[in-house]
Amino acid sequence: MRIGISVLTHAGQSVWENGLGQNIFYLVLLLRTLPFVRSIVLLDCGDQACLAPEAHALAPDLALVPPREAADLVDVVLEMGGGLDTEWLDYIRARGVKVVFFCCGQPYVGLAEHVVSGRPDYFSRPERCDAIWILAKDRAFIPMLETLHRCPVHEVPFLWDSVFVERRRGEVEAAGLAFGYQPGTGEQTRALRVAMFEPNISVVKCCLIPMLACDAAFRAAPAAIARMHVLNSVQMREHPTFSFLLGSLALQQHGRVQLDTRHDFVACMSQHADTVITHQWHNDQNILYLDALHGGYPLVHNSPWLASAGYHYPDSDIPAAAAHLLHIAREHDRSHDTYCRTAHDFLARLSPRAPHNLSHYARQLLQLTATSATHRSTPC
Template sequence: MLNGRRLKVGVTLYLRRGQQSIWENGIFQNCYFLAMLLARSPLVEAAYIVNGGDGEAAEAGEFLSLAPVPVTGMEEARGELDVVIELSAQLNPEWARAFRARGGRVIGMRVANDYVIDIERMMFGLPHGMLVSGTPYDAIWTLPAFERMCAAYYGVALRAPVVTMQHLWSPVLLERSLARAGGTQPFGYEAGRGRWRVAILEPNICMVKSSHIPMLAVDVAHRQQPGMIDYLRVYNTMGLKSDAQFVGFARSLELTRQGRATFEPRLPVYEILTQQADAVVSHHWENAQNYVYYEALHGGYPLVHNSALLGGCGYRYADFDCMDGALALRQAYASHDATLGQYRAAARAFLAGLDPLGAHNVEGYSAAIAEVFR
């Protein structure tokens, strides 16, 4: 508590018109897990999702049917809240100045590699990313994945102290979605398949998470060990099918030439990993913390990755090394069934550290909120 007073804290979310799914992007999950934590904080009297979009809460469908805290509007938030965390919907600078003038605090939370995203969008005429709009912040929160590349960028461009926060994740959304789907196939790796169905799940909307290195790594593994892969499915590539360069790249793969590779739309991860895949091969550039990693680990699926922030879980390869990625996939294929118990235990221990309701995370975020009042 601050001088004996508990706080009212909101997290912004952009609700657009029409139905929205919790699985359509990671920002909804970020918002959900942070709201879970805030509702548990002893510093917080009440936590809210602040609707900063043009849609009505009643239209948001799945997300708000699961929401862990109430939804409020921007005008109500300006008059009633003590802290607003700008996460999904970006704040109007005039709104933020008025909010701070009555004693409120504004925290900007950055959960993407905005440095790369901003450069791409400025150079190639794409819609803007992070807005250097003059909004006054009391602090900027970011994640360990973005500290090296983005922390100084945020601090100078946004003129506020930058604090690195723990990434948050819980299986609660995954488990609820599985229950709602009512599928008969369990979410979890099943040992004993002679050939693996491999999935690549990168979003392909920015260079920090694209399918190119995983496609090459899987293809090299197939060339080296032809009996290992049943097929490769590359998701989030429907928009690339009309791009001649991507088509040429995809057709260069042996898996494509042999009819063992397909290119798919975006689907919820719980559908892919229960019905269409045995293993996930991934790649990032300075984007080492992703929900799909956690979901794969939670299910015991072999995750071939290049992240240094997974506590030693999965099968790691070096940076942009396609050959090492192929080796990691082959090692996973050779050993995963035999070591599945240890793999699951290591994943459980790592994922427990991300729990939004874990005391260490509640304490850390509560302390960071208290800091903006000092």
């Protein structure tokens, strides 16, 4: 079986700018382990002739091909990182190639927010694929996707590997920095340096709830919060609502808030923070959470998927999130080893090399192509 996966290249790209680039690479790691997969090519829907440098360094032999040159190179196409031309998809499907739309973004918000706000976005003809693959975080939207795309929707496992974090760790440590949580004695309250990495381009992942939780913890125990570092936020500084909210925070009034641009997780944590707090809405599988757990950092989150690891608070329960921060400041270091063992056990289940993940993706691919073979062998 020959597989093509769409990617969207652009100038200055990095795997740290969003999770999708890493999702694609983890899938490639899995597919390369399957014995029936003969080759994998990346279908370049962008304007560059190379991958992000982090991905290229780890897989320099991974071919990047314009879709129009790949019709004879693929048996299955996964539209994942870049939108493929529908005329080309019609052409390859007519030749028996199977097309899967691997929907990694939150599908409802991807439609609704852009319709309501009027912001430009990419949207393609719904009836362009043979199947949809989704992650567990989007299970609630299966009926919507089936109605919109008029084809079967299948859930596949979320994948994660430490390969990008470990490579970046080596780079920051070569520069004299240290990545990974360093517990203290636990005998006194730790002044937390809390970071939030939400993209702040959608209600799906936004910094507002974490900011309020940090402020609630600070007002309850000022010694517990030394700094609140809000990434991807400088563009909102002059927005009246955000400015008003920021000015109302006790943390801001005491000069303990840092607004910043985007930074990669490893570099930021190795310099500026020791605790991570997050919030999501119907998007509870995020690579950031897993990178934080891998580094041993206390992670305050509201992801039901991750309820057994980190510090989970339900929905938008700000007092519960603030209570977790206070607990981390006072108690976490005493149980840090247990925290890390629980995190390690969870992460191991997400490996692209884990047998249950390999078998699940193998079944989906074989079922997809078996249907194609049956159709080809049916007499007219």
